[in-house]
Amino acid sequence: MSYLTPAAAQALLTELTCDAQLAVDPREITRSRRFEPHDHVLLGDIVVRRFRHGGRWKYIEQDIRQAGHALARFGLDLHDVVPVQFYGAGTSAGLRPERTDWRGAIGSYLSDLAPGQSTAPASLAWTASLWSSTRSLAGTFPLRLLSHADGQWLLPRAYVELLDRWREREEDLTARARICKDCGAQGPSGYEWRTLEGTGYVTRCPACSAAGLPHYADQLAGRTYKWAKQSAHRAAEYLCRLCGARRAYVWDHCHQPTHQYVRGPLCTSCNTTEGRGPEAAFLQRDGAARYLLHCPGCRRDRSLPDHHYAAVAGAHLAQTERRCRLCTAPPTVTPVPGADLTRGPLRYTLTCSRHPWETPWTASVPADQARAIVTDLVEAVLADDSAR
Template identity: 45%
Template sequence: MYWHACQKHQEQRHYEDWNDSWQRIGAQGLPGDLTWEEFMAAHSGRRQNIANTRPLELMTRSGGSLLLPRAYAELLDRWEQVTEDLVVQARTCSRCRAQGPRWGAWRTPSPLGYVTLCPPCSGATFQRYTGHLRGVLYESARTRSTRADGYLCRLCSEARAAAWDHCHDHGHVRGPLCGSCNTYEGKSLPPSFLTNQEGAALHLLECRGCLERRTLPARYHAALARMHVEATERHIIRSRRCKHMPWIEHVELAHGAYRFELSCWWHKATWTKDVTVAETAGLVREFVDQALAGEQAGAAVPAPRRPASDTTVQALRPPRT
């Protein structure tokens, strides 16, 4: 309902007039200006359900109220209570009985299955990694003889580690990670990992090859170039620099440069921006130097910033009107 109310709100107004009025219950008893007829028409033919039932087919309208059969309401109440009991059980630390986050962030694997351990209990149960495998190859006998699940996850410091994370470019061990953090590093979008995961850059630099070369794995190079373009690139509209961040639709490496296709939704403008491999290497090295300087100073690692040598905005195609 809220999604449809938001869509109706935005379709009837210019984007500069958008606000949060669609979130408030309106005169029809639904969010915003949404009417029951519009909502039912939008859902005709869809097979959406709650607890394997279809509530829309059971709803009736009486005046300004929506009514459900009493037996169905009781079914939903029982279903909600069972779900809540399972959530409480899954979020309760099995040792100190502390209540953790609702969505199971304290869940950790064990030889007998998943258990819930709060960060203090995990820290007391599993040892912290101190870098004793730094510089060791992942395929070495030394790594194979050392179990990762005896350590605390190096990134989140809350769950038991499940595997030795390693650099696929140089083959060196980076540290023990839990299943969630290991999957996040390997399968998430590189910009997301670099900006949302605390300590991400320093973890990647646990690879001796990356550290000595002052670089990051190759899959992060395009990400840093993209973050740089998002932060610095704007098109010109009526002799002024647009204030909106552009949308990057595509990136490819061709002829020694990363080519980004950008568009501005507000002004229907499209253009391209090239960042050469040499420029990207400079951005990567600057990011690494900032990360190492932040580690020495004990401060948070800053996000990639615009270098002093950055050029002005390229000549653009005239925006479509």
């Protein structure tokens, strides 16, 4: 079986559909799908599965070839058209359409091109812009197939039927992805029960995730990430140390250059939250700072990883800064991008919900003060641990 990287799969799909009558968007293959409700990509009504292989997302070459050939053969009679009524962001108080509501999505695209003009072309120039639009839906370019006559928008009948089939298959895949693999219970919509394992995401309810899996009890305490990767220990043998609800997938570790110690096994959702999400949001989680201190280096240095400093100092500003002496509302504190302790103070923009008409103001925290604030937080967490 031959696997393709997303980039290679996109290139192959581009080659196979270059002369297709249906305008295909090969970028659908390489779009980030971290929070998608299932592991499939739909190109029109054709379903292609993504797999994890060698620690990376891949496609099976034969699947891409079959999809490309099917799309290339798809016939469109541009004279056999049907009227379609669109609605979307421009006509529904700014609400975005549901994921599979293709009429709402196209209406939203039209409204974005010319607000308030989604029912008829605003000009010949605007009509021409439809043909050059890169807005895609179901791996196709719907605006390029639009025409307008007698006050109505028209689409080829075969394309309308294709989008209806896409909607049905998308909704079916989403519904199936909500079903617990082990007990068959139906989970909430979205991403909550999905855990990355083996060749892709698996849906398990909290009870099935916990069944037979122990909680992590510092089995790798003091070990480095390099040691853990080379050992026989697998993170998937444990529950996630942070949420405790899903099977772990990776060994999370401190990224400080002189530390690199394993902190514990995390599921993909919690690992992403700590490493790529807003640091302020992560530190608001119960026990987040305590979790970071499972790194022996951070405990020894009475510190946290550098990328959390701006969030800790910002939380301190939210407690101490006010718009005026009489204001009791804590401000919203936003770090200025590019903050770096090695290049001077951490800078922030502040706004107050009690004074929304006022111009935002700025504040800064010197590097030494930021380090002291972090040290105080660490000492408080360690003192709480000792008191338990």
